[in-house]
Amino acid sequence: MKTNYLLSLMFTVLLFSACTENESLEEQIDVEEVASDEPCFSTTLVAGQNYDAGIVTADIDGDNLIITFSSSGDWIIGTTHLSVGNCDEDWVPLTGSGNPQIGQFEYTEPSFVTPYEVVYIIPLEGLNDNYCFAAHAEVVGPDGNDETAWAEGPEFDGRSWAMFVESTLSECEDEDDDVYPPF
Secondary structure, three states: OHHHHHHHHHHHHHHHHHHHHHHHHHHHOOHHHHHHOOOOEEEEEEEOOOEEEEEEEEEEEOOEEEEEEEEOOOOEEEEEEEEEEEOOOOOOOEOOOOOEOHHHOOEOOOOEEEOOEEEEEEEOOOOOOEEEEEEEEEEEOOOOOEEEEEEOOOEOOOOOOOEOEEEEHHHOOOOOOOOOOOO
């Protein structure tokens, strides 16, 4: 009985702290407002090399790059990994054979999570206009099968089907300003 009570108490504390953390982030950045606007970049979230599992979008809010994984239909998003950097040789951790090292990606703790949407808030500091990102997700399809998913783009040089995205910050315009970020 004590074990069940302690487990319930721990779950309640974790749930409350997660909600509090998400509320404070939503105060800083209105995730729903950013999501409702047309993103400055979007690409397909490809699962199992052949399935359209949703989209991955990029947008800018103030001094932050917002990367959002959104599933479509009955797809559920599980664990996600994200690597973001300037498009040079060292922006993503790679194996000697040119495959991305997902476990070494610098972003694994999203700012906002539901089973159908995952949002990362990345500071723009240090990013050039031309930036790259690799967005990986573990997803569950409508048939219950687990699949690997990537934001669609060019493939890495390795022997896997892992992909990355190349984009520019200057394509993200704001209604109040001419171009994000000011360069």
